[in-house]
Amino acid sequence: MDLNLDGDAALVTASSSGLGRASAKALAREGADVLVNGRDPERLARAVEEVESVATGDVVGQTADITEKDEVEGLVTRAIDEFGRLDHLVTSAGGPPPFRPLETDDEEWYRAYDLLVMSVVRAVRAAAPHLRADGGGTIVNIASRTVKEAAPSNVLSSSVRMGVIGLEKTLSTELAPEVRTNAVLPGSHETPRIEELIEYAVDRGELESYEAGVEARTEGVPLDRLGDPKELGDLVAYLSSPRSSFLNGQAVTIDGGAGSSTL
Template identity: 45%
Template sequence: MDLQLQGKAVLVMAASKGLGRAVATEFSREGARVMIASRSSERLEQTAAEIRSLTGGEVEVCAADVSKKEDLVLLFERLKERFGGLDVLVTNAGGPPVGKFDDLSDEQWEQAFHSNLLSVVRTIRGALPLLRANGGGRILNIASTSVKQPIEGLLLSNTFRAGILGLAKSLATELAPDNILINTIAPGRIATDRVRELDEQRAGAIGSTLEAVREGHEKNIPLGRYGTPEEFARMVVFMGSGANSYVTGSAVLVDGGMVRAL
C-alpha cells in the first residue's frame, strides 16, 4: 500500500522518547520529512541522529515546552523556515501525575490543563494556517484509552484526555471543508518508560512486584501482552497518511482489545 508520505512535512510533538519517538521514526521510514520537538535540546539531537541512522531520512529538531505559548510560536516559525509548510501534525505530551481527587492541588490541575489540553489547542491553532495553505492535511492527537474508559488513579489524565477527544470530535466538522482530517489515537498498555513508571508506582502502592502488576494487566488484554511502540506508531502513520482519506473525528484504540466499551 502506498501511504503517499514521500516528501511530506510532519511535525511530531514530545518525540525525544517513547511513543513520540516511535511515531517520528515510522514517518521517516515512509520517506516523510520530520521535525521532532520536546523540551530537551540535547535529547532531541541524540534522537534525531538515531532516527537518521535508522531511516536515512531528513529529521529536524526544535526544543519547545508545549505548556509555553511562546515556545510554540517559535516552533512554527522554525517549521515554516525549514519545511515551508506542513502536511501532518501529531500532538503529544507526557502524562500528568498520578493521584486521586483529594490528593491533587489547584496547581497540579492547572499544570495538567496547560500541558495536556491547552497545549493541544495551541499546537493545532499554530498548525492550521500551514495545513490550509497546503490544501489540507492530517492531525493526530495521541491520548489514552481513558477517552473510553477511565483508568484508576489517573484522574488528571482521565479528565484532560477526554477533553482532547471532545475537541477533535468538534473540529472534525469544522475542518472537513478544508480537507483536514483529525483523529485521536489512544494507546493502551504499550511498553514505554511511562507505562513502566506507572506499573512501578502501582506495585509500590499495593506492596507487590513490577512483574506481578504487569502480569495482572496482561490477563485483562485479550492478546495477552503489552504492545510495542512500533505497533502503535504504525497505526498513527496510517491514520496520518494519504491512504486514510475518509476517517475523521474518530478515536482509534491501540490496546490489544483491552477496553471492552462499545
C-alpha cells in the same frame, strides 16, 4: 503498503521518547520530513539520531516545552523554516502524575490541563493555516484509552484528556475538508511512561514489584502482551496518509482488545 507520504512535512510534539518518538519514526520511515521535539537536549539528540536511522527525508530536532505558548508556536515556525511546508501535525504529551480523585489539588489540575489540552490548542492554532495550504493535511492527537474507560488511580489523565477528544471532534468539522483530524487512544505500550506508572504503584504499595506490574497490565489484554510503540506509530502514519482519506473525527483505540467499552 506505500502510504504516499514522500515529500510531506510533519511536526510531532513531545517526540523525544515513547509513543511520540515511535510516531516520528513511522512518518520518517514513510518518507516524510519530520521535526522531533523534546525538552531535554540530550534525550532529543538521541531521538533525532534514532529517527534519522530509518528516515529517507530530513529530520530536525527542536527543544521546546509544550506548556509554553511561545515555544509551541516556535515549533511550527521552525518546521516551516526547515521544510517550507507543514502537512501533518501529531500531538503527544507525557502524562500527568497518577493520583486518585481526592489526592489532587487545584494546581495539579491546572498543570494537567495546560500539558494535555492547551498544548494541543496552541499547536493547532499555529499550524492550521499551514495545514490548510497546498491541498490540505492532517492532525492526529495521541490521547489515551482512559477517555473511554477511566482509571481510578489516574484521575487527571482520565478526566482532562477528554478535552482533547472534544477538541478533536470539533476540529474534524471546523477544519474539513482541507484538514482531517483524528485521535488514537493507546492502552498499555512498552514505553517509559508505563514504567513510570508501575514504579508509582510499587512506591505506593499497590504492587509488590515492577514485574508484578507488567504482569498485571498484560493480564487484561486478550493478545497477552503489551503493545509495541511501533504499532502505535504505524497507526499514526496511516491516519496521516491518503490511505485513510475517509477517516475523520474518529478516536481509534489501540489496546490489544483490553477495553470493554462498546463505543
